[in-house]
Amino acid sequence: MALSFDTIAEVALSRDLLRRWYGLELGLAAGDGSGYERTSHDACETIRKQPSSHCAGSLKEVASALAQRKDAAALVHRCHAGLVIVAAPVRATTGLAGIVYASGGRPADVTAAASADSIANATGAAAADATALAAHAPELAEADLVRIKDLVAAAAAAVERAQPTTIPPTTFTHPFTEIVGDAPAVREVVKLLGKVVKSEATVLIHGESGTGKELIARAIHYHGPRAKKTFVVQNCSAFNDNLLESALFGHVRGAFTGAVKDQKGLFEVADGGTFFLDEIGDMSAALQVKLLRVLQEGTFMPVGGTKPVKVDVRIIAASHKDLQAMVEKKQFREDLFYRVNVLKITVPPLRERVADIPRLAAHFVAKHWKNPGQAPRLAQSALARLVAYSWPGNIRELENEVERMLVLAGDAQELTGSMVSSRLGGQAVGMPRTLRDSVAVAEADAIVAALGRHSGDREAAAIDLNVSRGYLDARITTLGLQT
Numbered sequence: 001m002a003l004s005f006d007t008i009a010e011v012a013l014s015r016d017l018l019r020r021w022y023g024l025e026l027g028l029a030a031g032d033g034s035g036y037e038r039t040s041h042d043a044c045e046t047i048r049k050q051p052s053s054h055c056a057g058s059l060k061e062v063a064s065a066l067a068q069r070k071d072a073a074a075l076v077h078r079c080h081a082g083l084v085i086v087a088a089p090v091r092a093t094t095g096l097a098g099i100v101y102a103s104g105g106r107p108a109d110v111t112a113a114a115s116a117d118s119i120a121n122a123t124g125a126a127a128a129d130a131t132a133l134a135a136h137a138p139e140l141a142e143a144d145l146v147r148i149k150d151l152v153a154a155a156a157a158a159v160e161r162a163q164p165t166t167i168p169p170t171t172f173t174h175p176f177t178e179i180v181g182d183a184p185a186v187r188e189v190v191k192l193l194g195k196v197v198k199s200e201a202t203v204l205i206h207g208e209s210g211t212g213k214e215l216i217a218r219a220i221h222y223h224g225p226r227a228k229k230t231f232v233v234q235n236c237s238a239f240n241d242n243l244l245e246s247a248l249f250g251h252v253r254g255a256f257t258g259a260v261k262d263q264k265g266l267f268e269v270a271d272g273g274t275f276f277l278d279e280i281g282d283m284s285a286a287l288q289v290k291l292l293r294v295l296q297e298g299t300f301m302p303v304g305g306t307k308p309v310k311v312d313v314r315i316i317a318a319s320h321k322d323l324q325a326m327v328e329k330k331q332f333r334e335d336l337f338y339r340v341n342v343l344k345i346t347v348p349p350l351r352e353r354v355a356d357i358p359r360l361a362a363h364f365v366a367k368h369w370k371n372p373g374q375a376p377r378l379a380q381s382a383l384a385r386l387v388a389y390s391w392p393g394n395i396r397e398l399e400n401e402v403e404r405m406l407v408l409a410g411d412a413q414e415l416t417g418s419m420v421s422s423r424l425g426g427q428a429v430g431m432p433r434t435l436r437d438s439v440a441v442a443e444a445d446a447i448v449a450a451l452g453r454h455s456g457d458r459e460a461a462a463i464d465l466n467v468s469r470g471y472l473d474a475r476i477t478t479l480g481l482q483t
Contacts, residue, residue, distance in 0.1 A: 010158035010477075011100075014151040022148060023138040024086075024102040026155060031067075031096035033060030043136035044104035047081050054080040059101065062087045067096045074149040074156070079103065082110065083137055086148045088156035091384040092163060100156040102148060105140040161416055163380035176219045179212075180363045181356035185348035189216070196343050197224040202295065204340045205318040207347030210396030213318040214278060216347060221274040226314060229273030232266050237282035245287060246303050255304025267300055271311040280340065281321035281332060288333045295339045315340065350391040350398065358383050360395065364402040365415070376409055381417030389424045408448050410456045418444045447476060 005011055005028045015026040027038030036059045039045040048055040058079035065075060066089040074088035084105040090098035113131075140148070172182035174190045196203060197220055205213045214233065221231045239247060242256075250265030267275060277283075283291065294300050295315060299308040317340040326332035350357065361378055369375035382405070391397055405419045412419075422442065446465065454460035462472040 005159060008155075008158050008162055011155045014155040014158075018102055018148065018151055022102075022105065022140065022144060024105060024148065026152070027101050027103070028090075028159065029059055029063075029099045029101060031063060031090070031098050033063035033099065040102065040104035041136060041138070044083065047083075055103075058085060059087075059099065059103075062101070063096065063099055066099065074153040076145055076149065078107075082106075084140060084145070086145065086152050088149070088153040090156050090159045090163070091388070092160075092380055097163065097380075098156075098159065100152055100159060102152055104137055105144075105148075106137040108139050108141040108144075157381065157417070160381040160384065161379055175223060178215060178219055180360055181353055182359075183348075183353035183356045185353050186356065189345060189347060192345055193219060193223075196220055196345065199343070200225060200314050202314070202340050202342045203316045204323070204342070204344045205316065205347060206323075206344065207318075207320065208349045208394055209320050210394035211347040211349055212395050213320075213347055214276065216345060217274075217276040217316045217318065220316060221276075221314075224274075224314075226273050230270050231274050231276065232270040233276045233278065234266055235278045236287075237279045241284050241287060244283070245290070248287070249290065249300045249302050250305075250309075251303035252305045255302075259304065262302075265300070265302060267294060267311050267313055268309060270313045272313075274314045274316060276316045276318065278318045279320070280317040281319035281323055281326060285333065288336050292333065292336045292339060295336070350394045354387055357387050357398065360398060361386055361402055364399045365406065367399075368403045368406050371411075376406070376413050376415050379414050379416045382415050382420055385417050385420045385424060408451075410451055410454070412451075412456060419448050443475065447472070 006015075011026065018024045018026055023041060025038050025040040027036070029035045029037075033056070036048075036056045039048055039055075058077065062075070062077045062085055065077065066087065069075070074086060077085045077087065079085050083103065084107055085101055085103040086105075087099050087101040089096055090100060172187060174194070176190060176193060179186065179190060179193075193216070203217075203220060205216050207213050217233075218231065221227065234244075234247060236244065238244075246255075246263070246265070248265050248267055250263050250268055251259050252262050253259055277291075280291075290300060294311070294313070298312060299310045301308055323332050323337050323341070327334045327337050350360075358378070361383065365375050365378060386398070386401070393400075401421060401424060402415075404421060405415045409415055409419055447461070450461040450464045451458070454464065458472055458476075459469055462469045465472065467475075
């Protein structure tokens with residue numbers, strides 16, 4: 001990893017600037033803080049080699065801080081000897097993959113004498129030796145630290161982008177090819193599905209919005225005994241009572257103004273097949289009674305009709321609401337609840353199956369890539385940001401985000417972390433951004449959007465953004481937007 005680290009262009013540039021401007025060296029350590037090797041100058045190296053030195057321990061403290069602060073692009077830490085460590089994280093889908101750091105500077109607000117005392121106390125060095133060491137440590141003003149943080153963060157971002165994107169193959173196989181993922185929660189759902197599809201009992205699917213409840217319903221139908229029959233879907237919150245009743249049960253001519261002919265309802269259309277009633281918890285009490293009759297007797301009355309219609313329909317109901325709690329609050333009929341809750345499948349939210357996010361993202365890239373040629377790959381930096389987000393909109397939100405990235409990427413061969421929307425980045429960190437970070441994210445979004453509009457043509461993008469080509473190239477390099 002050290003060889004690849006040294007040969008990355010952005011790393012080489014940051015290292016050169018740190019050496020020439022501040023007398024600091026750039027190093028790379030493992031995600032747990034181990035592998036602390038590079039030091040900035042002889043004084044720092046002398047401290048590190050002393051038996052009582054805790055330099056490696058200081059870097060482990062940095063690793064712990066970065067692991068806890070997912071918002072941190074870079075941070076400044078005082079080592080055991082009172083000197084400064086500036087570090088930035090290299091994040092991956094599995095967490096903190098590494099730490100890029102520069103160490104050994106003396107804060108400007110600490111005098112050489114105070115620094116010597118800190119070194120003497122931390123290392124046991126004699127006063128004269130500690131004074132000599134402190135004198136060799138480069139003094140860093142607050143403005144220097146800001147620039148050093150930017151350089152270290154830029155190098156870390158480059159390392160993050162250079163990491164190979166690996167989505168480990170799964171040995172978990174099942175017949176439901178439309179269901180992507182192998183997290184433990186998904187395996188439980190698939191295991192239950194294997195039993196459910198063999199029956200024709202009523203099924204209740206519970207899960208948050210966007211978790212794929214309709215996908216589960218379709219799997220039950222198309223892998224079950226009614227697969228060759230009709231599959232009908234109706235969202236119960238889409239219409240008011242009158243329209244929903246007519247949609248479900250149909251109507252006869254003259255039943256209401258505008259009913260100029262008999263109209264079959266969806267229950268009749270689904271006869272012999274499966275009827276998926278989404279968001280059944282939003283159905284009114286009056287319609288709940290009529291639905292109960294269909295479940296109990298297999299018959300219903302069209303609106304305005306006098307003759308009952310008999311049907312053979314398998315009902316699959318779904319809701320993001322807790323129907324059991326609604327029953328207790330008298331918001332949902334208890335007898336209907338027991339009728340639909342024969343077999344219950346709970347679909348896990350995406351935050352409970354984080355390990356599936358890389359695989360799902362790759363699936364959506366393939367699904368939405370319509371251009372000729374090979375679809376772009378997902379960079380580790382992009383996957384790290386997708387994994388860090390909590391996904392309140394679940395899989396539907398993830399699919400929309402991937403589709404957005406593909407549109408903005410144009411002909412880019414890689415979807416990078418800078419292409420992930422700032423909205424996701426904001427929630428992923430769970431803490432407010434600095435003004436500098438907010439401006440950088442907004443600028444990156446604007447550049448990516450312009451490049452997407454012009455299929456990667458930088459000259460056209462520069463004109464679109466009303467900047468010079470040279471300025472655009474410089475900002476692309478600084479923000480790490482190279483493809």
